[in-house]
């Protein structure tokens with residue numbers, strides 16, 4: 001896992017991320033170190049804080065290891081909340097209707113950048 005300290009710096013190389021898969025990085029946001037979950041969808045990447053809105057726990061079952069359902073949802077390893085991967089909205093489970101907190105990222109020249 002990599003710690004990123006400032007905006008516009010590289011979180012990951014796009015080609016290092018599995019397509020339709022997840023990757024965890026640590027970034028400093030507003031002065032606090034936060035773990036992010038990156039989701040690659042072809043040439044696009046979306047990112048959210050690795051914090052479940054249900055009970056505030058990390059979504060992964062081990063560092064950087066995330067569950068994906070057959071329906072293509074990110075599943076929280078703690079109590080099974082399922083999040084769709086466009087807006088990070090919980091579509092099933094104990095926090096249905098709540099959302100993951102999105103973190104803005106962009107892909108430029110094959111690099112995934114914060115901001």
Ligand code: FES
Nearest residue numbers: 052054076079081
């Ligand atoms: S903490 Fe994620 S479903 Fe409860």
